[in-house]
Amino acid sequence: MVRTKGYPEALEKKLHDQRYYREDSNPDFTKNVKAISRTIAHMCYQCGTCTGSCPSAPRSTYRIRKFMRRAVLGLENEALTDPDLWLCTTCYSCTDRCPRDIAPTDVIMAMRNLAFKRDIIPVNFLKTVQSIYKTGHGVPNNDVNRAAREKLGLTRDPPTTHMYPEYIPGIQKIIDHYKLKANADRIVKEREG
Amino acid sequence: MSETGANHKFAFYLGCIAPNRYPGVESASIKAMKKLGVELVPLKGASCCPAPGAFGSIDLSVFYAMAARNLVLAEQMKMDIALVCNGCYKSIWEVNHKLKHNKDLRDAVNEVLKEVDMEYKGTINVYHTAELLYNDKFIGVDKVRDSVTNPLTGARIAVHYGCHLTKPHKDREFEKDVMLNTEHPVWMEELVAALGATPVEYRNKMQCCGAGGGVRGYDIVHSLDITNEKLINLEDVKVDALTDICPFCQLQFDRGQIEIEEKFGVKHSIPVLHFAELLGLAQGMSPQDLGLDLHGISCESFLQKVL
Numbered sequence: 001m002v003r004t005k006g007y008p009e010a011l012e013k014k015l016h017d018q019r020y021y022r023e024d025s026n027p028d029f030t031k032n033v034k035a036i037s038r039t040i041a042h043m044c045y046q047c048g049t050c051t052g053s054c055p056s057a058p059r060s061t062y063r064i065r066k067f068m069r070r071a072v073l074g075l076e077n078e079a080l081t082d083p084d085l086w087l088c089t090t091c092y093s094c095t096d097r098c099p100r101d102i103a104p105t106d107v108i109m110a111m112r113n114l115a116f117k118r119d120i121i122p123v124n125f126l127k128t129v130q131s132i133y134k135t136g137h138g139v140p141n142n143d144v145n146r147a148a149r150e151k152l153g154l155t156r157d158p159p160t161t162h163m164y165p166e167y168i169p170g171i172q173k174i175i176d177h178y179k180l181k182a183n184a185d186r187i188v189k190e191r192e193g
Numbered sequence: 194m195s196e197t198g199a200n201h202k203f204a205f206y207l208g209c210i211a212p213n214r215y216p217g218v219e220s221a222s223i224k225a226m227k228k229l230g231v232e233l234v235p236l237k238g239a240s241c242c243p244a245p246g247a248f249g250s251i252d253l254s255v256f257y258a259m260a261a262r263n264l265v266l267a268e269q270m271k272m273d274i275a276l277v278c279n280g281c282y283k284s285i286w287e288v289n290h291k292l293k294h295n296k297d298l299r300d301a302v303n304e305v306l307k308e309v310d311m312e313y314k315g316t317i318n319v320y321h322t323a324e325l326l327y328n329d330k331f332i333g334v335d336k337v338r339d340s341v342t343n344p345l346t347g348a349r350i351a352v353h354y355g356c357h358l359t360k361p362h363k364d365r366e367f368e369k370d371v372m373l374n375t376e377h378p379v380w381m382e383e384l385v386a387a388l389g390a391t392p393v394e395y396r397n398k399m400q401c402c403g404a405g406g407g408v409r410g411y412d413i414v415h416s417l418d419i420t421n422e423k424l425i426n427l428e429d430v431k432v433d434a435l436t437d438i439c440p441f442c443q444l445q446f447d448r449g450q451i452e453i454e455e456k457f458g459v460k461h462s463i464p465v466l467h468f469a470e471l472l473g474l475a476q477g478m479s480p481q482d483l484g485l486d487l488h489g490i491s492c493e494s495f496l497q498k499v500l
Contacts, residue, residue, distance in 0.1 A: 036253060038295075055401045055419050056408070086411045089419070090246050091401035092360035096375050103361060112250040121251065124410030128247040132259075136240035138247065139209040145216060145487075152220045152484050158212035159235035167238030170309040174262060177305050178255045 029076035029114070036110035039103040044068040050094030050104045062087040064094055064104050071107050080115040086122050123191055126184040133181045136161025136168055199232035201331055203275035203320070204267040206236050206285060209244075210440035211277050211467075217484030218440055221473035222277050222322055228340050228476055229332045231325060233275055239263050242284035245357065246406035249284075254301065260288035261302045261313045274319045277469060279439035280405070283357035286319040290364065321358050323438040323468060327380050328369055337387045342477040344389025345499040350471070351393045351432045352381040353423070353446065355439040356401050375399060384468065385436060388475040390499075396426040402437075404445035414456060420449045424461045434464040434495040436471050443467055448489040464492040474499065 006012075034041050050064040051057050057064070062084035070079040079085065088108045095103040115121060128138045137160065146156040157163045161171065175181050211218040223233050241248070242260055249256040263285060267274045276282060292299045293315040303312055325331040359365060362373045371380050376399065382392035403409070403419030424446070427435060437443045447465040454460050466474075470483050480500075485492045 055403065056415065059415060059418050086250075086406075087408060087415060088406045089356075089401045089403060089408045089416070090406035091356040093356075093399070093401070095361040096363070101363065105361075109249055109253065113253055116251050122407070122411045125247050125251055125407050128244055128407075128410075129251060132241045132243055132248070137209045137213060138241040138244045139213050141213045145213055148484050148487050149212075149216045152216055152482065154212075154216055154220055158207050158216075158219070159237055160207055160212065160239045162212075164238045167240070170311075171240050171259070171262065173309050174258050174305055175255060177258075177308060178252060180252060180255050184251075 024077055025074040026076045027074050029074040029079070030071060032114060033071045033107055033110045036113050037103065037106040039106045040100070041068065041071040041102060041107045043100045043102055044072055045100060047099060049097050049099060053093040053097050055091060055093070056087045056089060060084065060087050064088065064108065067108060067111065068102075068104055071111070076114075079111050080118060080120055085111055085115060119187055121187065123188055126188050129175070129180055129184045130188070133172055133175050136171055199227070200230040201325075202232045202234060202272060204236040204270050204272040205233035206239055206263065206267070206274045206276040206281060208276060208278045208281040208440065209241050210444055214444060215440050215467065215484070215487065217473075217487065218277055218467045218469050221467075221469040221478060221483050224478065225340075225469060225472045225476055226322065226325070229326070229336055231275070231332065234270070234272065236263070236266055236270070236274070239266055242281040245280055245283040246408075247410065250407055256284070257288050257292070257298060258302050258305045260284045261292060261306060262309070262311060264289050264292075264317065264319075265306065265311045265313055268314055268316050271316075273317050275322055275325060276319070277322050277438070277467070278441065279321070279355040279357040280441050282319070282321050287364070289315070289317070289319050290366070321438065323358065323381065323384070324367065324369075324372065326384055326468075326472075327372070330368065334383050334387050337384060337472070341388055341475045343475055343499070345471065345475055346389045348390040348433045348495065348499050349393045349431065350385050350390045350434050350436055351395050351427055351430065352385060352398070353402065353435055353437045353442055354378060354381060354399060355437060355442045356405060358438065381436075381438070381468070385471070388471060390471075393430050393432050395430045395432070397423065402442040402445040404441055404449075409445065413452065416445070417449055417453050417456060420445055421453050421457060421459060424450065424453070424463060427463055428461060432463060433498055434466055434471075434492070436466050436468050438468050440467060451489050462490055462494070464488070464490055464495040466492065466495075
């Protein structure tokens with residue numbers, strides 16, 4: 001599994017001796033992360049600028065640098081089953097500062113996409129999908145707000161899918177194309193009964 | 194000049210939180226921008242952008258297709274989009290940018306849009322209203338200053354830039370280079386000063402509000418802890434108000450202060466206003482016209498200072 005580049009024999013041996021290879025490493029994971037994130041995750045040299053820039057790091061065990069290493073090493077299970085995967089606020093500070101021009105935030109997003117394929121996903125994410133499927137909005141209107149809008153001289157419902165529900169079937173068609181609503185419903189039901 | 198007397202016309206993409214939680218941001222944007230020669234036309238049938246963190250984390254292919262649908266609605270109107278939310282900017286601007294530059298993504302999206310008789314063509318641009326206000330090609334700081342009838346003199350106002358308008362700056366293409374500075378930008382402070390207020394710097398200004406990436410829904414305590422850190426830094430420099438350009442950040446700071454008191458027993462009372470609301474006030478709109486009574490944290494202390 002270890003790729004070396006025709007170095008002298010002694011160096012080849014030394015490289016094999018390093019723990020670059022692990023039984024649970026899946027090279028496809030590295031490729032999939034790269035394909036979805038569209039960033040050069042494998043170029044990470046573990047400087048830690050990402051973790052140092054991360055607002056989630058000081059208040060949790062979430063370390064973006066660790067996820068970058070997992071991407072490079074193909075540690076799929078370790079990455080996707082770690083609950084810290086969901087603590088990235090996607091602020092892109094790490095991406096802004098990465099000296100290798102990698103987008104660690106997009107690596108996290110790709111890993112989350114891959115986790116969802118294995119039904120690993122916090123329920124609140126799925127509820128956003130359900131809400132958008134039903135109303136077109138992630139945060140829909142309510143009666144208090146309708147009254148307030150009227151006072152401000154606005155229409156009770158905004159001129160979005162709220163005022164023009166005839167646009168909702170199109171949205172549902174797009175979401176259904178990817179079977180996203182069916183999967184969301186199934187997982188929510190499994191978790192919440 | 195168009196028939197309505199406006200110099201520029203945009204399809205107004207509303208998103209979710211502005212129209213459905215802080216409608217004052219919507220009405221103030223329409224009225225204030227009109228005074229500055231920019232007409233915002235409703236983008237009929239638009240949906241959630243969709244939320245880049247919550248929705249994008251699940252499946253980016255669906256995220257691209259859903260954002261593209263909103264873009265196509267504006268393409269059909271032959272109008273560029275203006276919007277008021279950083280999260281929406283991330284979805285709508287960035288997907289537009291990605292689809293324009295990546296044929297594989299565009300083809301995949303159009304394959305799906307075909308099912309709803311739509312086609313993404315890549316014919317429009319997307320702007321945040323803050324960018325329109327700052328860029329003199331559209332409005333510019335001088336014009337903003339000239340439109341002020343009720344200067345917010347004496348008010349100390351700090352800026353929360355939020356994340357997704359300017360970050361990651363490597364991908365962004367603002368005409369104003371200063372907007373690409375994401376370590377210590379001051380262009381929003383220029384706009385605050387144009388309203389007659391005193392812009393205030395504070396520690397770790399560019400830190401995230403804590404709400405994004407689905408974290409607010411996933412782990413509210415973690416999310417609020419990030420917010421609380423910023424609020425403490427704001428207390429340190431004694432601000433009269435915090436201004437933002439993202440309704441989701443606004444929700445996190447405004448409603449978040451109530452949640453922080455409930456969960457951490459820490460009381461802050463910093464009024465939080467979207468820059469559109471501030472601009473409305475400075476142009477003479479009343480607090481009632483702006484729906485400031487809908488805010489979780491009372492704006493009274495701030496209003497007494499500026500009215």
